[in-house]
Amino acid sequence: MRDQSIQSLAKGPALPDRQANSDTVATLASRQRDGETPHEVRKAVLFKAARDAIYVGKIRGNLKNLLDTLIGHIPNDAPKPICPASAQFLGNKLGCKGRTLRDQIARLGKVGIVENLCLDNGRRYVERDRTGRIIDIAGIDLSPLYDQADELAYEAARKQDAYNDRLQLGRQVSRKRGIVRRMLGADQLPADLATIWAELPRRLGELGIEALKLVVDKVDRIIAAISPDRQINAARPADSGQQYITDQTNSDPCNRAIPAGKKGEPENRQPTKPPTCGLENVGLPQVLRAAPQDWQVEMDLHGQPSWHTFAGVASERAKRLGIDPTAWAIAQGAIGAPGAAVIVMLGDAQSVERGGKVRSVGGWVRRMAERAEGGTAHLNRTLFGLLNKETEPC
Structure with a gap:
């Protein structure tokens, strides 16, 4: 009967009103496909259920060693998950006296994790027939823990x-x-x-x-x-006189929607080689959707969003993040100040502090600025990766 339920668990338990715990079901299903036997699947369920019972606070953590020892000494061919190990063996294994061991088992029984099926004198045993098949077994029964495995996994997932x-x-x-x-x-x-x-x-x-x-x-x-006209000046976008907005001549941005060059720049300037930074078809709304929430808040403080405002916010952020002005200047020279702002935003959004993989935002910005200068930045891949991450279902 239990072996049938083990096989059904390996396929995936039916939980109509909640999502099954993927750490239990998917892992066990893969183990079953890899040739793991039903008793190994059963022990895996019990070990996971023991950890979940401790995590949700059903039992105290000091009982983990006892539970693991009981589970580990269930005979492979036992018809039920019963540990027949003697009290003396368990005491020696755990390094505790008999009274302490009895008290711990009693606590597990009181909360409905195990059932004591020992004989009246506390003796445990395993009886086999001539073929070696178990026909009778007495000891500590962990069936209650096994029966609660799904519920404990659900409660642990909710707590997490x-x-x-x-x-x-x-x-x-x-x-x-x-x-x-x-x-x-x-x-x-x-x-x-x-x-x-x-x-x-x-x-x-x-x-x-x-x-x-x-x-x-x-x-x-x-x-x-708090509005921009009420005592607030610190979050205003940087103007062209601040250190991150350089005086060097900007090249054409790869996105024609992004303003290029500086005011007063001669119209007959020789065009540079068209850059390929990956932002050719990227709009400001997409950039703002991919930006972290605090970036969006600062942008909202300045009314109608624009590339100039975004570049100003990014220049202030670059200072607070400790980004080398040279890296900003390289990126600005290659793809314009708005393009450099996108690089800073992408580096900040992927930082370790925000749960990403970029350990050094300054180093990442410098590398991407150099790639932008060489025409191999591909910023659109990183941008769309952030957008896809935002739209993933919970």
């Missing part, structure tokens, strides 16, 4: 999802607080907003998801209430 949501919300709060501080500079918040700011909790680690959502909403209200 909640943890990830809390982590993401906490990062949002931290980033948006930083935006408010950078926008205000040395100035103070107006009285109405200062009250909201003062009520924000400083420690986020102990807050639940709903409480974190309220904090995010309050910070969003503060950001929305």
